[in-house]
Amino acid sequence: MDNNAPSQAPITSPAGHGSREDAIKQLAAATGGDGTLVTQLLNNPFFTAGFGLAGLAAAVRYGSRGLAQVGSLLRQRLLVDVEVTRHDKAYDWVLNWMIAHFQDQLQPTQSRKHVGTIEYLVRRFTPGLHHLQVRTATLRSANGAEQTAFSMVPGQGRHILRYRNAFIAVNRERVGKSFDADGKPFETVTLTTLYHYRFVFEELFREAHLMAQQSTEGKTVVFTMQNLGWKPSGQPRRRRPFDSVVLEEGLAEKILGDVREFLNTRTWYLDRGIPYRRGYLLYGPPGTGKTSFVQALAGSLDFNIAMLSLSQRGLTDDLLNRLLLEVPPRTIVLLEDADAAFSNRRQRDEDGYTGANVTYSGLLNALDGVASAEERIIFMTTNHIDRLDDALIRPGRVDMTVRLGNATEGQMARLWDRFYAEQDAHGEGKRRFLSKAINAGLTDNVSTAALQGLFLYNKGDVEGAINMVDQLKPQQAGRPTAAMTAR
Helix, strand or coil, X not given: CCCCCCCCCCCCCCCCCCCXXXXXXXXHHHCCCCCHHHHHHHHCHHHHHHHHHHHHHHHHHHHHHHHHHHXXXXXXXXXXXXXXXXXXXXXXXXXXXXXXXXXXXCCCCCCHHHCCHHHHHHHHHCCCCCCEEEEEEEEECCCCCEEEEEEXXXXXXXXXXXXXXXXXXXXXXXXXXEECCCCCEEEEEEEEEEHHHCCHHHHHHHHHHHHHHHHCCCEECEEEEECCEEEECCCCEECCCHHHCCCCCCHHHHHHHHXXXXXXXXXHHHHCCCXXXXXXXXXXXXXXXXXXXXXHHHHHHCCEEEEEECCCCCCXXXXXXXXXXXXXXXXXXXXXXXXXXHHHHHHHHHHCCCCCCCCHHHHHHHHHCCCCCCCEEEEEEECCHHHCXXXXXXXXXXXXXXXXXXXXXXXXXXXXXXXXXCXXXXXXXXXXXXXXXXXXXXXXXXXXXXXXXXXXXXXXXXXXXXXXXXXXXXXXXXXXXXXXXXX
């Protein structure tokens, strides 16, 4: 071997020993230079630290994203959500159901004898509602007095309920700062449970709906116009007995029979292309029971009432048509003061009236125009039938016109029996009362409301009612020859 020939130093020693600095020098020698760039990068602690942090951040990022995707996949596979917004009818049903269910969970210690040990322990340690919200309602009694009632509803936040062996996470959440037409914030209630128990939601909503129906069972809900829509007016009212409104003999039964026949002939109307709607007009002096009869009729049919006065401030033609299109199911529409629209027509013609009340043409279009609603029953009332136009009282708009007049002798006798049947078993007081009423000229000249007021003032006092007959003043209202006109 020539000792003067150039030689290459190995990068690493045969035994693999050598420090990091020796390796760098060998790498530089192997590349034929001093290794300035590589050496500086590898010797720079900031570069090596930054490279390591970047790698760690990337690992964490992709790792967290992977975990999120895995979690989302597991959630989709294992959990199911149901969202109920405030605008949905079921919103209040669900809240009331939660309160009732929560109260049921508060009674495990009292009912321990009736459940097993495992069931008792599960009930005992099941989380409940711990954040409640107060709901205040004002109730008005028949005498006009107001009472305030408080109830507790689930508040904002998360709750855990147990229903039919399924744990349900409930999240009541307020969305943004938006408010609806009633001034209530927009909210949602989200129910979450395991996918295995997804069918429990159908049972839950069915039970909540049944509870809502039971709360109005035997009662009549009265809807009125509020914020451009129908809203319940106060609490549901106890149904008024059908025979509590005393009309002329057979008149109430005839109207009831006509309504029932209409309800039973829906297919007949649809098969012949006839709009399925029925209109009634009740007219007569004030106090003859027009509105009261509609309330009694609704109770007999198990219907509710949507009450609206055509002279109500803020009611326009468009709003009236919209309200009639959105009548709640199984609800009788009661339009009071039907003559108001015709009065507005005269004012517009003569005085340039430009108010925001319903007009004559607006009422007619709402009743049977192109955009008018079907499957409805409308009762209109008026004290001044002479102000109504013949265009209104025609088939399709008003199918039956009924006059409710002042009390006849027969109505007086039936009203007497309703109030004094027990105290006047033999009818002697009734004969004396009717004799005095006839002699005073009250027959057909005093309203049934005035007679009822007299009897209410003399509860159980037969002699007091007889002695006060002369205080009733005749109203001098004649009767037409026909009490009912049906088409």
